[in-house]
């Protein structure tokens with residue numbers, strides 16, 4: 001019937017008639033999405049025919065709008081008592097009690113809703129819901145054909161689609177990329193839903209699964225992505241999901257009910273999507289996202305259609321635009337040509353982002369309606385730094401970006417020139433520049449940015465991207481790799497700092513009302529010493545004759561440091577007792593992140609081998625200002641007299657006690673802040689790798705004693721911030737900021 005010559009409207013009318021008769025429903029209706037996010041009644045059997053093309057509901061309005069808003073089926077035996085029920089007098093639907101509806105989804109978008117209604121209060125069973133979902137799949141193709149609602153109408157940018165547009169998003173990976181848009185819209189047409197020969201369909205399915213596995217192996221093995229790293233873990237997890245027999249079993253079950261192989265995959269895919277909309281857990285969502293990627297891949301093998309939708313050669317500079325993207329889908333493109341990635345959905349921890357970062361591809365995420373507003377071939381400038389992008393930019397913007405990009409390239413060359421030089425100020429102050437790392441990628445950047453070591457290795461990061469808590473062996477392997485990659489440079493390992501904004505996918509959320517001030521970091525470690533002992537054991541074993549530096553996060557009082565150090569000593573003795581190789585030396589330090597510790601400095605300095613200021617946390621507690629709250633993000637300045645006075649006091653105390661002090665919060669990585677810290681006497685800074693070159697350039701141009709004299713004269717100032725004065729000083733004294 002769908003293939004008949006009749007017009008689209010006639011076919012819809014026929015569909016609702018057949019469904020109503022076949023499902024013994026008094027009513028069957030089809031709503032189609034129109035411009036302005038409105039669902040319009042397009043065809044009905046049972047409701048007042050006058051209501052057709054007149055009854056309209058907004059997405060989210062009424063039961064029909066609710067189905068569209070959540071993209072999931074709804075089945076009710078007494079619809080009118082549902083809080084979402086919206087009564088429309090023109091339809092005459094007040095006499096119907098039971099209601100079932102399913103979304104009509106095309107390329108991941110709800111394009112309509114299909115419903116049935118009955119007078120009696122009856123319950124629709126699962127098979128009926130599924131039957132309706134299968135019909136909705138067929139209707140999706142009709143809705144997408146443009147016969148009912150034109151493509152232009154479906155675009156919210158009606159009429160101005162070709163004007164330059166600026167879109168906003170969220171930075172998932174930094175950088176700027178310019179190129180031609182390639183829309184990633186896997187839309188595979190399923191031509192036949194019901195199988196002619198179910199046995200043959202099962203065979204087709206098995207064959208497609210087998211070829212998919214072979215081609216996936218080749219793709220994942222061939223990914224030109226460095227050997228090791230957490231992106232490899234992600235791909236490995238993906239490979240395991242592809243082999244997961246449960247998923248394929250569900251598809252087999254669907255095919256056994258009489259569907260074609262394609263329709264079976266599609267049905268399981270829709271169910272997965274419906275689940276995905278319900279889970280809040282980000283780790284689980286990622287896994288379900290991988291299944292979506294696999295479903296498309298399997299459909300591609302079944303239909304022989306291209307999942308990337310891009311036929312012909314790729315342009316030399318590509319900006320890939322997608323709703324979501326699986327890690328393997330990204331690798332399907334020639335990534336050497338991909339200059340940026342634009343996603344409508346996703347999160348910075350999404351697997352595709354981890355892989356893209358390993359390939360140095362900037363990503364702008366959460367760009368609303370990108371696929372609608374951008375056409376294949378459009379020129380795009382993606383600026384993940386300013387979290388915006390330009391679609392078909394005018395000459396002026398292109399000019400600005402071209403200039404900025406070449407300036408950036410020149411700057412990179414300048415930075416490359418100072419890479420091997422130590423950071424020594426003009427008047428001879430030697431500053432140690434270290435990096436903060438957590439991803440292997442960051443460890444690898446050590447050499448390329450010209451840093452002297454790792455001042456803060458955030459051990460929780462590898463824990464966060466894993467599927468399960470890593471055992472001692474796995475942790476040891478991880479730390480050993482860090483040592484090897486650091487090739488003899490210093491590494492300071494910070495013990496697990498979870499809680500706060502860092503959640504492990506396999507740990508229950510703690511539900512603390514103020515997680516930053518809750519059960520986190522060392523507090524958890526001291527309450528659950530087994531976890532800390534495992535980690536320390538792994539670190540001691542990984543060190544194996546090399547020096548080991550360990551620091552504890554969020555130490556609040558000296559007694560906590562003592563307790564943690566005692567556990568470390570216990571582990572060292574345990575290893576010694578077993579005759580295992582010990583580290584060449586062990587240095588133990590504390591992070592200064594909680595202001596209370598500043599009032600026990602004397603006792604603390606007598607115990608530690610070094611200290612490191614976690615200025616992100618220290619300043620948030622000092623100013624009582626949540627570090628993640630954008631409303632107060634700029635309210636209190638690290639360059640305020642109060643904050644600088646804290647640093648000055650701490651630096652003096654450490655110098656007097658000859659305890660090395662480093663700063664490892666974000667402020668260490670901004671040249672102006674770093675200048676102030678060096679002025680106050682800091683000689684060791686740890687920052688994200690890409691901040692090293694600009695901070696080094698600043699130090700090379702600095703007269704450290706000049707800044708010291710200037711900044712000391714300002715410490716008693718009543719100003720809120722010394723930022724402007726320090727910037728003016730830098731300008732007047734030729735400091736490269």
Ligand code: PEP
Nearest residue numbers: 614615616617664665666
């Ligand atoms: C800090 O608090 O400044 C710090 C370096 O630790 P993190 O940012 O990991 O909390």
Ligand code: MG
Nearest residue numbers: 593614616617
């Ligand atoms: Mg911290």
